[in-house]
Amino acid sequence: MKLLLILLSIVTFTVESKNKVSMSGDAWPYDIQSSYACTYQAGQVRANDTATLRLSGLENIQIESVQIYMKSNQAAGAGVIKMSADGAPFYTKSGTYKDWFGSYSTDYQAIGWTGKKRLNEGSLTVEVVGTTNSLYIEKYEITWTQPVAATYNVTLMTEGVSQVLTETAPESGVVLPERSNKNGWHFAGWALEEVDKTNNQPFFLSPGTVYKPKKDMTFWAVWANVQEPTWEKHPTPESGYYTMELFGLTLTGSVNNGTVPMVDHSEMVYADDLYYIDFNTTDATCTIRNYAENSYIGFNDACTTLRAKESAWQYRMLPDSTWLFIAKEQGDKVWVLFQRDEHQEAWLSDYVLGDNPRNMWALYQLPDPNVQRYWTSHPSVDAVEITSEWVNGLKGEWVIPFGIYDLIIKDGKKYLRLKE
Numbered sequence: 001m002k003l004l005l006i007l008l009s010i011v012t013f014t015v016e017s018k019n020k021v022s023m024s025g026d027a028w029p030y031d032i033q034s035s036y037a038c039t040y041q042a043g044q045v046r047a048n049d050t051a052t053l054r055l056s057g058l059e060n061i062q063i064e065s066v067q068i069y070m071k072s073n074q075a076a077g078a079g080v081i082k083m084s085a086d087g088a089p090f091y092t093k094s095g096t097y098k099d100w101f102g103s104y105s106t107d108y109q110a111i112g113w114t115g116k117k118r119l120n121e122g123s124l125t126v127e128v129v130g131t132t133n134s135l136y137i138e139k140y141e142i143t144w145t146q147p148v149a150a151t152y153n154v155t156l157m158t159e160g161v162s163q164v165l166t167e168t169a170p171e172s173g174v175v176l177p178e179r180s181n182k183n184g185w186h187f188a189g190w191a192l193e194e195v196d197k198t199n200n201q202p203f204f205l206s207p208g209t210v211y212k213p214k215k216d217m218t219f220w221a222v223w224a225n226v227q228e229p230t231w232e233k234h235p236t237p238e239s240g241y242y243t244m245e246l247f248g249l250t251l252t253g254s255v256n257n258g259t260v261p262m263v264d265h266s267e268m269v270y271a272d273d274l275y276y277i278d279f280n281t282t283d284a285t286c287t288i289r290n291y292a293e294n295s296y297i298g299f300n301d302a303c304t305t306l307r308a309k310e311s312a313w314q315y316r317m318l319p320d321s322t323w324l325f326i327a328k329e330q331g332d333k334v335w336v337l338f339q340r341d342e343h344q345e346a347w348l349s350d351y352v353l354g355d356n357p358r359n360m361w362a363l364y365q366l367p368d369p370n371v372q373r374y375w376t377s378h379p380s381v382d383a384v385e386i387t388s389e390w391v392n393g394l395k396g397e398w399v400i401p402f403g404i405y406d407l408i409i410k411d412g413k414k415y416l417r418l419k420e
Contacts, residue, residue, distance in 0.1 A: 008064070009146075013053060014139040015043040021053065021140070032057040043137035045079060045130035051137055052127045059122035059214035060150070065143040066126060067112035071136045072097035072104045078132035083113060086121035097135065108138045120215055152213040156190065158221040159380060173212035176205055176219070185223035185379035194220045197376040223379040226367040233321040234363040237279035241291065242363045244275060271407070271416050274366065285312040288325070291369065297335075303327040306335070323361045335361075369407065369416065 009026035016022050018038040038044070038051040045051050066083060078096040082089065091113040098104050100111050126140060151167040154174050165174040179187045189204035204222050205211060234242065271292035279286045287310055288297040298311030313335070314326040327333035367373065398409045407416055 008143065010141060010143050012139055012141050015137055017042050038137075045128050045135045045137065046133045047130050049130045050127060052125065053140055055124045057122050058119045058124060058144075060146065061119045061122070062145045063117045063119065063124060063142065064145060065112065065114045065141075066091075066124075067110040067141040068126065068128065069108040069110050069138040069141065070097070070128075071106050071108045071138070073134050074106060075104055076132050077104060077135045078130070079135050080129045080131065081111070082125075082127040082129065084125045085117050085119055086123055087125075090117055094131075096132065108136075110141070122214075153216045154211065154213055155216075155218040156221065157194070157218060157377075159378065167213070171212055173210045176207055176209045176211055178207040179221050179223075182223060182379040185225055185376070186227045188222045188224040188228055188375060190219035191222045191377070192217075192219065195222050195375055195377045197374055197378070199372060199374050201373070202375055220377045222375050222377055225374045226371055229364065229366050231364055234365045235317070235321040237281055237284075237286070237315065237317065238365070239278045240276070241366045241368055242275050242277055243273050243366060245362045245364065271369075274369065274416060277363070279315070280312075284315060286315050286325075287311070288313060299327045299333070303333040321362075323363055325361065 011023060011025040013021040013023055013034065013036070015036070015038075018041050019036060021034065021036040023034065033056045035054045036052070038049070040046055040049045043051060063085070068081065071077075076096075078094075078099075080092065080094040083091040093100075093111075093113075096104075101109055124142075128135065128137060150170055151172075153167075154165045154176075156163045156165065156177070158179055167174060176190050181187055187207065189206045189209075191202045191204040193202075195202050202222060205219070211217075272290065274291035275297070276289045276291060277286050278289075289295065290297060293308075295308040296310040298307050298309035299305065300307050311327075314328070316324040316326065318324065325335040327335070399406050
């Protein structure tokens with residue numbers, strides 16, 4: 001890390017109410033978060049009361065001074081002042097107001113700490129705990145410094161081998177690179193700590209991410225035994241597990257154009273919406289099987305309604321990487337969804353393919369839910385373990401981990417939930 005010119009600044013937090021402070025003075029370099037809480041009222045601290053100012057978002061700020069402007073009652077007032085940086089205490093002072101200033105006073109005077117404390121993680125907490133009635137807080141005055149310009153290093157650890165990336169200019173960031181797949185393990189990304197083999201998904205950043213550090217950082221390479229989901233429209237007929245999103249269609253005697261709804265990954269991916277599609281590229285047909293019900297999606301002999309039977313769907317991939325599933329070679333029956341009696345139902349609709357076929361299904365490929373997922377920073381010394389055994393006959397509520405998913409069985413129903 002390279003540091004340049006240091007500037008000195010002062011900011012003041014004035015107590016407005018028991019739950020509010022206002023900020024004035026020199027502007028902070030970041031959009032910080034501040035909170036204030038006094039268990040009694042507007043900065044007054046009696047015995048066993050507390051007043052706490054919390055600041056966050058101040059990565060790499062250096063605090064030079066924290067002064068609290070306080071007064072007491074005419075003949076009493078005592079407490080403890082506590083300060084912590086990044087969650088670690090660095091200053092404590094206890095006593096009476098008279099001990100601190102030589103006499104009790106109803107005029108506000110400054111008391112606090114002076115030194116040098118760097119906020120690597122960006123949080124500062126100032127707490128006053130009352131022991132004798134009463135202390136009164138008017139404001140907090142904080143003196144701080146920050147480098148005008150800085151560049152930081154990002155160290156990448158790959159199976160014990162380090163690579164250091166350095167920003168070319170302040171806040172320019174570095175691009176996290178790819179790593180090759182190894183021994184059946186797929187490279188997943190860069191984690192904040194070394195990962196022993198685990199089936200609990202760690203937090204990691206994907207390769208290609210432009211990471212802008214606020215301090216020198218170290219990341220560890222992480223591999224997974226199953227390829228990560230693409231979450232993009234799948235452009236090739238590759239057999240595997242998919243979730244399907246239907247383009248916004250309406251049926252008013254014909255199928256109208258629409259737009260595709262985006263997959264919201266903050267919500268559950270239900271097993272009812274997970275399908276195994278087995279593509280046969282030789283004759284451009286496929287079979288579609290629902291994961292939750294373990295039953296095929298097919299059609300009756302007249303190609304008018306859907307049936308739970310194995311059927312060979314003709315498929316067409318459209319130029320925008322969406323798909324048509326067609327009941328007959330002539331292509332006059334396609335699989336769509338529509339609303340009937342406020343319930344969404346699957347149906348076959350009359351439809352003739354033209355030169356510009358309308359958008360239909362978007363496929364998003366998912367990992368095989370029957371494969372136990374693992375992550376590791378040591379793919380060269382570990383083997384891929386696969387569990388294909390299925391659990392049946394469970395009663396009550398069960399949560400079975402499948403890597404990035406939890407399979408939840410409750411009240412006879414199964415659904416998949418993406419882990420947070």
